[in-house]
Amino acid sequence: MEISETNTVAETVTKNIKAAHIFKKNGIDFCCGGNVSIKKACKKANIDYNELLNELKTIDEVNSKSNDYKNWDLDFLADHIIHIHHKYVEDTIPLILQYGEKVTKVHGHHYQELSEIFRLFKEVATELGGHLKKEELILFPFIKKLVEAEKLKTSVALPPFQTIDNPIRMMEEEHETAGDIMKQIGILTNNYTPPEGACNTFRAYYSKLDEFEQDLHHHVHLENNILFPKSLALEKEINTY
Numbered sequence: 001m002e003i004s005e006t007n008t009v010a011e012t013v014t015k016n017i018k019a020a021h022i023f024k025k026n027g028i029d030f031c032c033g034g035n036v037s038i039k040k041a042c043k044k045a046n047i048d049y050n051e052l053l054n055e056l057k058t059i060d061e062v063n064s065k066s067n068d069y070k071n072w073d074l075d076f077l078a079d080h081i082i083h084i085h086h087k088y089v090e091d092t093i094p095l096i097l098q099y100g101e102k103v104t105k106v107h108g109h110h111y112q113e114l115s116e117i118f119r120l121f122k123e124v125a126t127e128l129g130g131h132l133k134k135e136e137l138i139l140f141p142f143i144k145k146l147v148e149a150e151k152l153k154t155s156v157a158l159p160p161f162q163t164i165d166n167p168i169r170m171m172e173e174e175h176e177t178a179g180d181i182m183k184q185i186g187i188l189t190n191n192y193t194p195p196e197g198a199c200n201t202f203r204a205y206y207s208k209l210d211e212f213e214q215d216l217h218h219h220v221h222l223e224n225n226i227l228f229p230k231s232l233a234l235e236k237e238i239n240t241y
Contacts, residue, residue: 001015001016001019001056001057001058001059001060002057003038003053003056003057005037005038005039006037007037007038008034008035008036008037008038009023009028009029009030009033009034009035009036009037009038009041010030010031010034010035010200012030012038012056013030013034013200013203013204014200016059016060017200017203017204017207018059018060018207019056019059020200020201020203020204020207021095021204021207021208022052022055022056022059023041024095024098024099024204025095026042026045026047026052027045027047028041028042028045028047029041030200030201030204031199031200031201034200038052038053038056069222069226070226073147074143074144074146074147074227074230074231074234075143075144075147075148077222077226077227078140078143078144078227080222081135081140081219081222081223081227082135082136082140085215085218085219085222086132086135086136088215088219089128089132089212089215089216089219090132092208092211092212092215093125093128093129095208096121096125096205096208096209096212097121097122097125099201099204099205099208100114100117100118100121100122100205101118102201103201103202103205104117104118106201107202111195113188113189116188117185117188117189117209120181120184120185120188121181121185121209123181124178124181124182124185127174127177127178127181128178131171131174131178134167134170134171135171138161138167139164139167139168139171142156142159142164142167143164143227143231143234146164146231146234146235146238147234149238150234150237150238155238155239156235156238163235164231164232164235165232165235168228168231168232171223171228172224172228175220175223175224178216178220179216179217179220182212182213182216185209185213186213189206189209192206192207192209192210192213193206194206
């Protein structure tokens with residue numbers, strides 16, 4: 001993304017809505033107070049201008065390296081899911097809630113669907129909060145025990161949930177619930193399309209909801225289609241030792 005010293009915060013967001021999330025994270029007003037240069041906004045917010053500029057310039061960079069998830073060790077894949085997707089969920093939910101609260105308060109009288117969108121997102125946020133902890137504290141540690149047992153050719157003590165199939169089925173049901181809620185949000189937002197003339201905060205809200213759903217799809221794919229089936233197979237293999 002090309003940025004010059006004369007570009008205002010508002011112009012930058014208009015050019016690329018993803019910039020809104022960087023400004024928001026750094027406490028820079030990109031909506032009502034966005035008609036100032038990025039340099040002045042950084043000075044006012046006591047933010048390093050060059051660091052922010054580098055972040056903005058690389059906003060659209062995509063890692064072209066193809067990840068061969070199917071051939072990753074299961075413990076490594078579990079850690080990847082935690083550090084990338086769980087962290088994304090934890091970092092992004094507060095931001096979307098801030099956007100949602102503001103947009104619903106300011107525009108909810110005119111766009112009545114906003115109240116329902118906000119309610120649904122709060123529901124999925126609560127759902128995922130507990131879900132991630134169950135994976136991090138119960139399921140994933142057991143998967144790592146299975147990996148270690150395979151390396152040592154030893155057995156694993158019977159867990160409280162008897163077989164890994166039980167927590168996996170619970171996680172898959174919760175994935176489906178979260179996916180259904182985001183599907184409803186997609187319908188209510190007209191596939192995350194802000195109304196004509198929407199302010200930058202409104203646009204940023206829908207953009208972040210769209211990004212959140214896309215990340216959720218990839219997150220669920222890694223678990224439902226790779227991590228879980230391979231963990232089930234590994235448990236059966238270890239039970240033969």
